[in-house]
Amino acid sequence: MKRKNALALVCAILAVSAVFAGGGSDGKKSDGKIILKMGDNLPDRKNGYGAVIETINTEFKAIHPEVEIVTESYQDQPWQEKVKIYATANQLPDVLKYWSFGGMMKPLIDAGLVEKMKIADFKSYGYMAGSLEGNVFDNELYGIPISGDMWVVYVNKGLFKKAGVPVPTTWDEIIASAPKFKAIGVTPMVTNGKEGWPLCELFDNISQRINGDFKRVDSAINRKAKYTDPDFVQAAAYMQKLVKAGVFQENLSTSDYGDARNMFGQERAAMYMMGSWEMSLATDQNFSEPFRNNLDVIKFPVVKGGKGSADDVLAWFGGNYIISSTSKHKDIAYEYVKYLGKRFGEIAWETQACFPAQKVTPRANDTVVSKKLLQIAADAKSTSGTPGLDRSDSVFKEDHQELIRQLCALMITPEEFAKKLDASAARAATQE
């Protein structure tokens, strides 16, 4: 009987062992190499931003042969969701790309998930005024900025010529040109409507073009103004006017980043409303040479009769790199971030991948797009700072994105949009 029980016990132990087999990891491979886990929103590793990071990774690994870098990449929104999932599971990658906006960074910092950095370590890397400071919370630096972002409109000059349309300076001109583009089988303008945030940028920018003041958005968030005020309702109505005039792609509210970008790159759309980080379109080998030669960029157009000018620029320092406080390799992660800060600006400008957060030296062989972007930045009389949707909590951000999608799908009136957005801002203002 004893033997039977012993046998049964062994069976049970084996069964349990089999089920729970596996083990933890100390973040090292069997050959002793340190695995530095990284995550970002740059799935294209051969062009633009992603290629810059890959170059930096290669250089860093040459300096630190004991390190192996494992990266996972998703598009913007899926990456933001993934970060929240990792944060919930306390499994953030060692180094990750995130955003310095208070609404996004502060919760991670408050939860003790982000490692502090020393601002003195980055002062000599030529960062533009205010860019490093955007990553300072409670007098501590928690991340380094990557890019200086401006909201602009990319244009395909070839398609404008084909449609017999002059490059626009006002939204009214764009509305008037829509039938001409459609007559040649081209969508006038595309953007990523599925994720909502580009439409929120459009709303902020149209509002400014109407009321002449970027600070109105901040006032609405801080409850000194209301989203139901006439200028915001007018901006919402103007956006519906653009949709009804057929300015955007028909599936605006479900068209994602890749869809919109490809529509423009494959010359199915004449304009692409997006941030300055898309300046690498000019060197993107995935698109044809005629497209790249026809590519240009213009200032965000004005609204006829509005108070805002084309030199008021919706611009911010958004993307940053942070280190997880749960990282098993904080020292090497910090070394990596320092190297990234040192090299990113140089390589990004050299390869014309994006508009870095560091000062750049214009060169004769810069692309037309990068020259124009530099000019837009130089001409700027006022800038917005953090976009409205990122100035509050995550619920407000998602509400903003959802409501703007409904507005652009013509499912709600401008008044309903303003009322619901204002209610969300009011709710967020009462949160701790």
Add this chain to the structure above:
Amino acid sequence: MNSLFNNKKVVALLVLPGLCVMLFAIAAPLVISVIFSFVKWAGFGKIRFIGFGNYARLIKDEVFWRSLINVLALILVTVFIQNVFAFFIASMMTKLSGGLSRVLRTIYFIPATLSLVVVTRLWVNIFHPDYGVLNKILRLIGAGDAAKAWLGNPDTALWAVIWIMIWQGFGWALLFFYGGLMTVPKELEEAAIVDGANRGQLYMHVVLPYMMPVVQSIVIIDVISSMKQMEMAYLSTEGGPGNTTQFIALYLYQRAFKYSEYGYGNAISVLFVIIAVGLTLVIQRMFRKSVDQI
């Protein structure tokens, strides 16, 4: 060895690991979900107990009810359209030669073998208003007025998403029905025909009642998979435009990880489990009644 397995203690001991896994994988997450449904929490950072606050909010949440209605629409379409069609095709296939039937079954089952991402991207491209094949065909046959942004239009988005879902699931339904039909004894069918039953009566009074356990399984699987539906809506429309294609599982995920309302997401999941279990019990009872009547 036989006597060893006759020992109840031994059997209990051997069952224990599996039971532990069951508890670990099902009961524990459920209990944790219930606990978290009473808090306001982003998933990290400060946590605050708010009692039934999340549930009180959930009852008034229009998007939640909208997503539940969408799930019910998916269940109805799956059960009463997809399954009827699958049953019809399966019964036709039982009359075909073995080789032809095998080829057709393989063809019908191909969508089920493809990854959800591939299938969804495929249909997103077909439905695309600009370069989609569907609109191109409509324009080619002179029905250009009917061309639209199928997934971007609030009037058509839900049906377009449901179409993608049932297109992928059709192969499974067909396979189940085919398998069920093949188990119906030939003598039973022949006896019914000898007794004067026409084709309709044969299926209504002999074949279907015989297959009722199979039908019950299919319907329960349909209900559960409809309730769990998330990936295809996420990949095609992300619940939009304006939550018209929102489904409970997707809404739960978005609330927890987009809105950073982890507690609220858990409240949705708890109600979700209750509804799913309730619906399954109702269906089982309905089938038990119908089987008893037979």
